[in-house]
Amino acid sequence: MFFEDFSVWGFVGVALLLTHVTIASVTIFLHRHQAHHALSLNPVISHFFRFWLWLTTGIVTREWVAIHRKHHARCETAEDPHSPRYKGILCVVFGGYWLYRTEARKQETLHKFGLGTPDDWLENKIYAVYPWLGITLMALIDLALFSWPGLIIFVVQMLWIPFWAAGVINGLGHYWGYRGFETSDASTNILPWGILIGGEELHNNHHAYAASARLSSKWWEIDLGWVYIRFLAMCRLARVRRLAPRAISK
DSSP states (O other), rough: OOOTTTTHHHHHHHHHHHHHHHIIIIIIIIIIIIIOOOOOHHHHHHHHHHHHHHTTTOOOOHHHHHHHHHHHHTTTTTTTTOOOOHHHHHHHHHHHHHHHHHTTTTTHHHHHTTTSSSOOOHIIIIIIIIIIHHHHHHHHHHHHHSSSHHHHHHHHHHHHHHHIIIIOOOOOOOTBBSSSSSOSSSOOBSSEEOOOOTTOOOOOOOOSSSSSSSOOSTTTTTHHHHHHHHHHHTSSSSEEEOOOOOOOOO
């Protein structure tokens, strides 16, 4: 219990830091790297993200990637795993996790849309087989480091991705906001400042250019995930493969 004497704001800061690393792992590794191959990652960095997601979310890479790819392929149809048009906005925002779990059990989805994801010993014997083990380890680590406030931090960690990613992005990102591009789907940019969810707020931009490593388009839009990718590229730990063209104001 090394940090049990933290102030309340100290614990809040720790929770925000830990959840932010998870958000960065989702947007950089799962979304831009694995699902869309918009960038390449150094194997050490790639595995850090994969390990962190196993530890803090229990997400299986193949499942997440397959469901997201199916969302793009079947967007705004009855086959879309999480379309507010067919599921209802409240169902997606507050029940996004259960929609994800339902789709993850469909072997057809995993087989058709999950190609090219990690297929090594760790994935097949540990991460994909025992996703609950990582979550359990995270709970024990939080307790060991922060005593009983660690339980609150752990609960926040467990709710963060299901709410912000599965709920807000998949729900509000197809329901409310502004549109920079006239795409064939109902995607929206929730906010022009992609800070809380690492740039995923710019969801309409992403649907317009799904394979782009950068989600911002206009000069006043902020994609924090892109800032991290640029830093990794400067350190030769990432290589950008595809970018959308920048919008030019007249």
